[in-house]
Amino acid sequence: MQREEKQLEASLDALLNQVADLKNSLGSFIYKLENEYDRLTWPSVLDSFALLSGQLNTLNKVLKHEKTPLFRNQVIIPLVLSPDRDEDLMRQTEGRVPVFSHEVVPDHLRTKPDPEVEEQEKQLTTDAARIGADVAQKQIQSLNKMCSNLLEKISKEERESESGGLRPNKQTFNPADTNALVAAVAFGKGLSNWRPSGSSGPGQPGQPGTGTILAGASGLQQVQMAGAPSQQQPMLSGVQMAQASQPGKMPSGIKTNIKSASMHPYQR
Amino acid sequence: MEAPPVTMMPVTGGTVNMMEYLLQGSVLDHSLESLIHRLRGLCDNMEPETFLDHEMVFLLKGQQASPFVLRARRSMDRAGAPWHLRYLGQPEMGDKNRHALVRNCVDIATSENLTDFLMEMGFRMDHEFVAKGHLFRKGIMKIMVYKIFRILVPGNTDSTEALSLSYLVELSVVAPGGQDMVSDDMRNFAEQLKPLVHLEKIDPKRLM
Numbered sequence: 143m144q145r146e147e148k149q150l151e152a153s154l155d156a157l158l159n160q161v162a163d164l165k166n167s168l169g170s171f172i173y174k175l176e177n178e179y180d181r182l183t184w185p186s187v188l189d190s191f192a193l194l195s196g197q198l199n200t201l202n203k204v205l206k207h208e209k210t211p212l213f214r215n216q217v218i219i220p221l222v223l224s225p226d227r228d229e230d231l232m233r234q235t236e237g238r239v240p241v242f243s244h245e246v247v248p249d250h251l252r253t254k255p256d257p258e259v260e261e262q263e264k265q266l267t268t269d270a271a272r273i274g275a276d277v278a279q280k281q282i283q284s285l286n287k288m289c290s291n292l293l294e295k296i297s298k299e300e301r302e303s304e305s306g307g308l309r310p311n312k313q314t315f316n317p318a319d320t321n322a323l324v325a326a327v328a329f330g331k332g333l334s335n336w337r338p339s340g341s342s343g344p345g346q347p348g349q350p351g352t353g354t355i356l357a358g359a360s361g362l363q364q365v366q367m368a369g370a371p372s373q374q375q376p377m378l379s380g381v382q383m384a385q386a387s388q389p390g391k392m393p394s395g396i397k398t399n400i401k402s403a404s405m406h407p408y409q410r
Numbered sequence: 411m412e413a414p415p416v417t418m419m420p421v422t423g424g425t426v427n428m429m430e431y432l433l434q435g436s437v438l439d440h441s442l443e444s445l446i447h448r449l450r451g452l453c454d455n456m457e458p459e460t461f462l463d464h465e466m467v468f469l470l471k472g473q474q475a476s477p478f479v480l481r482a483r484r485s486m487d488r489a490g491a492p493w494h495l496r497y498l499g500q501p502e503m504g505d506k507n508r509h510a511l512v513r514n515c516v517d518i519a520t521s522e523n524l525t526d527f528l529m530e531m532g533f534r535m536d537h538e539f540v541a542k543g544h545l546f547r548k549g550i551m552k553i554m555v556y557k558i559f560r561i562l563v564p565g566n567t568d569s570t571e572a573l574s575l576s577y578l579v580e581l582s583v584v585a586p587g588g589q590d591m592v593s594d595d596m597r598n599f600a601e602q603l604k605p606l607v608h609l610e611k612i613d614p615k616r617l618m
Contacts (some may be wrong), residue, residue, distance in 0.1 A: 320436035333558075
């Protein structure tokens with residue numbers, strides 16, 4: 143019993159917060175529409191709508207949450223109605239409801255829709271029942287088809303404009319370059335292989351011969367491999383080397399360097 | 411009898427284990443300007459800071475299989491600035507959800523005879539490069555946008571050539587370990603740089 147009460151309280155609090163957020167965003171949207179209507183842009187209006195829709199979504203989620211008890215089972219009964227001002231109520235409703243009287247209660251504690259709305263809804267249901275099941279089905283199918291056609295047209299238009307306009311501007315970074323640069327900073331890939339490790343390179347077993355040749359080759363050889371124009375020979379070849387060399391061949395370059403230099407007294 | 415000066419006492423206490431949180435990406439040369447403008451807007455308001463550094467990476471090949479790596483960095487455009495010695499550990503392979511690469515980091519400033527000292531200790535220089543670029547700060551986050559230049563003649567920092575047509579972009583924070591909020595903040599900042607740059611955690615071992 144107590145747990146349910148606690149749950150009820152917690153879920154009411156969450157609901158209150160959500161509704162307060164929603165109210166605030168609605169308020170700011172209305173303010174924006176009323177006061178800045180000459181400067182308002184469509185994307186800004188879309189932003190406000192998106193915000194509202196997101197908040198409604200979270201509200202729905204809160205209501206659907208498993209820990210929320212069924213509010214349908216709870217009943218609110220007004221116990222005391224008085225035409226006097228109630229300061230407490232004023233404070234809680236931020237000055238909107240000053241009096242808890244018999245005018246206010248029907249509007250605030252209403253659970254059924256307005257009588258006019260109820261009439262319209264009843265008429266709609268009788269209309270729907272009147273036309274018969276298969277006619278209704280046909281109408282549903284044609285609506286679905288029209289919606290999907292429209293969606294297709296919009297997405298095709300979007301794709302075409304994107305591929306035409308954005309693609310030339312889109313490439314602001316090159317992932318292959320990212321990898322090459324990170325490898326260079328992390329362990330010197332493409333940096334140290336300029337030094338002629340070929341002095342001890344060809345003699346080293348273990349790695350395939352092409353590996354050490356790649357690692358220890360001079361710049362000219364690399365250039366012939368890359369076939370780049372003369373101005374950019376060294377740079378392009380460096381990048382080609384970093385990108386084209388397979389993993390496992392680079393470390394051989396580093397190791398041969400160390401081996402040749404490791405005859406140091408302190409090492410022993 | 412007064413206590414001996416602090417420098418004479420053995421350093422037995424540990425320092426706080428500082429970790430470096432890192433996100434990396436790159437940007438092509440022609441988009442550099444837009445990236446710089448965006449960073450100037452997003453980062454702390456300060457004079458745009460450029461740097462030209464020469465970094466040398468030293469390896470000590472011991473009995474173990476993996477050599478010990480130390481990075482020595484000196485500024486080529488600021489006279490009188492101390493040299494900077496840095497140790498970076500292996501990236502922590504813990505949490506897949508952690509958004510940044512985390513590795514142990516020890517930084518220290520040294521005098522100019524650092525290379526002689528390291529050579530005497532048995533380190534050998536593995537590779538070197540010149541980094542030229544811009545530095546931005548936002549709170550504790552440091553954003554570096556720099557181009558890596560390969561040094562053609564070892565020891566001669568004048569003959570350099572660019573390694574690629576892109577600038578490397580690094581977002582890093584040095585903070586005590588275990589602070590996941592840091593990597594969340596970094597990811598939020600990285601979101602603001604999309605689609606110009608995609609900053610992500612890149613495991614260097616994958617690129618070997």
